[in-house]
Amino acid sequence: MSIFRFFLSSPQKTTAEHAKERLQIVLAHERADRSSPDYLPLLQKELLSVIAKYVQIDEKKVEVKLDRGGDCSMLEVNIELPSPDARRKAAAKAANS
Amino acid sequence: MAKIIVMTSGKGGVGKTTSSAAFGTGLALRGFKTIVIDFDVGLRNLDLIMGCERRVVFDFINVINGEANLNQALIKDKRVDNLYILPTSQTRDKDALTKAGVEKVLDELRRDFDYIICDSPAGIEKGALMALYFADCAIVVTNPEVSSVRDSDRILGVLASRSRRAELSLDPVEEHLLLTRYDPDRVEKGEMLRVDDVLDILAIPLLGVIPESQAVLRASNVGMPVVLDEKSNAGQAYLDAVARFLGEPVEHRFVKPEKKGILQRWLGRTA
Numbered sequence: 441m442s443i444f445r446f447f448l449s450s451p452q453k454t455t456a457e458h459a460k461e462r463l464q465i466v467l468a469h470e471r472a473d474r475s476s477p478d479y480l481p482l483l484q485k486e487l488l489s490v491i492a493k494y495v496q497i498d499e500k501k502v503e504v505k506l507d508r509g510g511d512c513s514m515l516e517v518n519i520e521l522p523s524p525d526a527r528r529k530a531a532a533k534a535a536n537s
Numbered sequence: 538m539a540k541i542i543v544m545t546s547g548k549g550g551v552g553k554t555t556s557s558a559a560f561g562t563g564l565a566l567r568g569f570k571t572i573v574i575d576f577d578v579g580l581r582n583l584d585l586i587m588g589c590e591r592r593v594v595f596d597f598i599n600v601i602n603g604e605a606n607l608n609q610a611l612i613k614d615k616r617v618d619n620l621y622i623l624p625t626s627q628t629r630d631k632d633a634l635t636k637a638g639v640e641k642v643l644d645e646l647r648r649d650f651d652y653i654i655c656d657s658p659a660g661i662e663k664g665a666l667m668a669l670y671f672a673d674c675a676i677v678v679t680n681p682e683v684s685s686v687r688d689s690d691r692i693l694g695v696l697a698s699r700s701r702r703a704e705l706s707l708d709p710v711e712e713h714l715l716l717t718r719y720d721p722d723r724v725e726k727g728e729m730l731r732v733d734d735v736l737d738i739l740a741i742p743l744l745g746v747i748p749e750s751q752a753v754l755r756a757s758n759v760g761m762p763v764v765l766d767e768k769s770n771a772g773q774a775y776l777d778a779v780a781r782f783l784g785e786p787v788e789h790r791f792v793k794p795e796k797k798g799i800l801q802r803w804l805g806r807t808a
């Protein structure tokens with residue numbers, strides 16, 4: 441396709457329209473981050489230390505999120521536990537040492 | 538009791554100082570006793586834009602440190618009654634600007650003035666936070682351009698969470714959008730965000746649209762707030778914004794391309 445066809449045929453979005461769309465997307469994310477309460481990082485850290493007493497976990501595998509709804513908000517905690525295989529290896533290593 | 542207005546933006550170079558000088562002069566022309574304070578410690582420029590750079594003896598920081606009193610540091614404008622400038626320090630470090638110090642100076646000024654305009658430095662660091670902390674009202678200066686709009690959104694978040702009004706759970710800081718360096722011709726070509734796009738995104742009331750104008754540079758060359766160039770479109774747009782600020786319903790001008798004469802149109806087409 442020639443450059444001319446590219447510009448002439450399809451009704452192209454103007455660069456200003458691109459700007460508006462990009463801003464709307466990026467600001468939607470930034471505003472959501474901003475409105476998350478500041479106790480979340482601490483909550484995440486404490487949860488991690490409690491869980492670590494029972495299972496060995498990777499601290500990057502814990503995610504704490506707050507979803508704000510109309511009447512209620514939901515605190516979502518996602519913790520990915522290691523596979524049984526990995527756990528067995530870790531236990532064996534601990535027993536050997 | 539004065540109303541404290543912060544001229545803020547997040548992004549640098551969008552027209553805060555130009556707007557502080559113009560808006561302050563406009564309020565004074567309307568008979569309100571107005572002072573414009575430069576919060577850009579280390580990068581003093583308001584004095585140049587307002588044409589009083591040779592009259593600076595003491596500054597804002599001297600007053601905060603108790604090395605001079607307010608009357609020694611205030612500069613009365615020679616052209617416009619009711620207009621005063623408090624310049625900032627050119628040399629000292631930004632830590633000189635303490636919350637307690639700023640509060641003391643503002644409290645003293647509050648008794649005497651109708652409006653206090655705080656010309657904020659760029660960024661969201663200490664200087665910018667100090668400039669907005671005590672504000673009753675914020676004029677968010679924005680250019681129709683992605684990074685400026687994003688930074689304005691950011692500064693709106695800061696106003697809503699870190700101003701004195703937010704910390705004490707008082708009525709929130711009043712917010713106004715001042716869209717500057719607007720070029721209707723480029724908007725028409727689809728090359729620049731339109732007023733409505735920016736309003737959709739930032740969702741705060743529009744105080745004014747200041748067109749991109751050669752008069753701004755000319756005015757700054759001679760140290761004259763651009764509103765004193767009554768023939769300029771930028772000057773008129775600032776005066777309109779002041780009128781709206783005072784509650785007068787004034788229609789927005791300079792948002793559509795100027796109608797061109799036949800000769801200009803012909804030249805434009807062949808160019």
Ligand SMILES: Nc1ncnc2c1ncn2[C@@H]1O[C@H](COP(=O)(O)OP(=O)(O)OP(=O)(O)O)[C@@H](O)[C@H]1O
Pocket residue numbers: 546548549550551552553554555556577657658659717718719747748749750751753754757771
């Ligand atoms: N409406 C306008 N038309 C044309 N030029 C303008 C306009 N408004 C501002 N400018 C120019 O933009 C430049 C930056 O303006 P100004 O110093 O007021 O910005 P600022 O936000 O105070 O910058 P800083 O963040 O560095 O304090 C200046 O050169 C000024 O002349």
Ligand SMILES: [Mg+2]
Pocket residue numbers: 553554555577582656657658
């Ligand atoms: Mg400035």
